[in-house]
Amino acid sequence: MPKVGQKPIRRAALVSATIGEIGRTGSLDVTVGQIAKTAGMSTALAHSYFESKDALFLAAMRHILGEFGISVRRRLKKADTPEQRLAAIVDASFGQDQFQDHIVSAWLVFYVEAQRAPEAARLLRIYGARLHSNLVHELRQIVPLKSAANIARGTAAMIDGVYVRGAPKGGNPNYKETGHLVKEYLDVMIAYANENNGK
Secondary structure: OOOOOHHHHHHHHHHHHHHHHHHHHOOOOOOHHHHHHHHOOOHHHHHHHOOOHHHHHHHHHHHHHHHHHHHHHHHHOOOOOHHHHHHHHHHHHOOOOOOOHHHHHHHHHHHHHOOOOHHHHHHHHHHHHHHHHHHHHHHOOOOOHHHHHHHHHHHHHHHHHHHHHOOOOOOOOOHHHHHHHHHHHHHHHHHHHHHOOOO
16 A cells, blocks of 8 residues: 555656656657656556646646646736736746756657647636737737737747757757847837837
């Protein structure tokens, strides 16, 4: 019988190992056995916690998304104005905790998996909807609603694009410089929207 409290510890170890193995290979071309070995347990024990590699990967992405959400909320608490809150969302997207090679690899695999796996697609839609909602909530306070939605879509596309460009090993751009580029885009688009009154 495992000790009380071992289940969450082992699940967390498997999730961490999954992210690490995806980062190492840059794909889902790994086995549950490899993940289990990295986590320091048997394949059979790993299967007792997760029924498949897909289930392991989804748990890993939920963990990454959860960490991202915590980072966003922590930064938003320190922001007072819509502009500061927009900057907080951008900073969270390119924080050092998210912009690590193995995390970037996991994101890229996530985008690919969403093309074939309904549950991954659902999870990606949830992430996209939350990001869009957070951006629009702040933008609509400073630009017309139609412009807010368009600017939010452009900002999300820039964020996603940075991860795609950072996919090759050693190709990650400097997260601070990248964050500045996205903020500059926001500044320009906000000014344009207000000058043209959303037309």
